[in-house]
Amino acid sequence: MIAAPLPDFRLERYFSRWEFAATHHLTASDAETLTIRELLALGTDADRAEFDELGLGYTETWGGARLRAAIARTYSGCSPADVLVFAGAEEAIFWTMQLLAEPGRHVVVTVPNYQAMETIPRAAGADVSGVLLDAADGWRLDLDAVRAALRPDTAIVAVNFPNNPTGAVPDQQTWRALVELCTERGIRLVSDEVYRGIELDPAHTLPQAADLSPTAASINVMSKSYGLPGLRIGWVACRDHAVLERLERHKHYTSICSAGPSELLAAIALDAGAWIHERNRGIIAANLPLVEAFFARHADLFDWSQPDGGCVAFPRYRGAEGVEAFCRDLVEQAGVLLLPASIYASDLAAGPVDRFRIGLGRRDPAPALAAFEQFLTTRRPVR
Template structure:
């Protein structure tokens, strides 16, 4: 497979280990091993730790352990462990599904902007990709009428990402059911990247349920990376009818073979305490939401935004007449702050803002950004006409 460069990942890899304040972090600030083990009852921690230290570091069960698959399955309707394949993050889950479900010449609808994989992999397979766009003009919302125009009798797959990266758009349950019905009407499937599942903003409309819950044409993808704050475990999953799971498992034999033994065991602990982890995450998001709203009051005329409707990501507009890539490069190099440039998503003068950072780091990053803006204005950089 010949595939185009992953523009976002290439840019981020140049700075993410060098900056001190990441304002675009894609997930919730990471838990430590101590944080995770502290969720277990005190009387059992030593026994659990001894079990981890004594674990043989051999190959694990290729599909993921039965304990982990059962824990994941319990968060979906009419789902058993046979419907789950544990993968190396959501990125492997999507890669497997796109390669199993699609053939050259198929038509696919994919969101735009989005994590580039969701459109680039189908293009590399040889599919015709129609882009379902979220735009600043409509407040970064999914337009179902536009989707209706994109779906044709040749459509084999509709790809959705909710809550959406990078805009925070969501679909309500009735809207996702409409997407599902459109797919069924042409014999297509719906693949929903639900990386930000369980991250709901206070006062916002509830996001749609997992698409797998709607019926056999729905395939869900999830991960521990973003919503659990456990990206280092590299644990994701596919939720699909068993024949699709079996086909993805067969392809995975050529890629990563099986989850890491310790990652699987730690993922089981995380699922046992999912509600407590989500409560911790919601507190971080709500605190940072207030911090950025206060900061924006100070930045009137320079920055403005459409708050996310779900998840923890949104696009923030900058009114300075400097290309977003130049702004982001200089901010990273001179002030050690990462602010992903919107041009990587096709939006000039925008940046991706993530609400999952530790609040002290988040505040410091915004303050450094203010200092950079003041420097630019003093040097004569003007506002957009």
């Protein structure tokens, strides 16, 4: 259990200042959302009637039967019994990473990452090592580096693909080799897969870890590729039921259960998942030429590469003042929000310090890009 104070969650601290104050949220990590009306329209008449008459009592801690069945259908080798629902992905990460790490055990995480993936097991008493994705080679996952980081007491290898913030996805051969490596060594693979499903190239869509390994834990959520963060529905899929039972007992101390309306709406969305993902891929595909043209016009200041998957990318800023000052001035002077590299800094491995995260999943980035461009031509001197 958590034994040490948790550090500030840098991303959430930054968002608490700017997410709703900035005019243009150009760093959003989720795809374009739907309204409740639009989402209900994807369901049946029976779904809409059920929503209208839904009682607002407690729900099952494991998640309702319909929701767990809908989640299980997104896997090829998992049943509803292999699914535990959480209040978003963060609760799932919170319990999974501390309970499976255990004090004194060793954990390997890829860097850059979602901060909780490394800070939670460290606060729980685990010894955590980082494996840096290779920025010079398209953020490649170096399997030899993972293998070299393993120890006899390694309990977990934790990864996030498509990666936040880089959008990187390993090739299929490397991914399957990672799963096999963990299985052979008796190490549990914890796979954050929240951006899976909106890859523009189907070859970049990886099999889910829980489908490939009987011990791996796949974490997913309605927030990112489905664009429904307001539902606060996430889950862990794992065929090791002892793990799920342990997680469920600890969930009693946090959310206990999910909101009934959210569970029903999430089930409707999952049943319409193919349509929602296709819609969101279309938004990303429409946005990419605009973003690429913007960075091409300013190639003296930025190095851009398209992400393999997900709806975020991590371009380089080449200006003399550095990316931290640049992002600060951009939001303060032009109201355009980006996330500087410091948000993704890690104590485990020294990643690039000249990058920023940009989002590609929201509709109509043109006004934000126009404000961005105006800033580049009229910005005041750096303080």
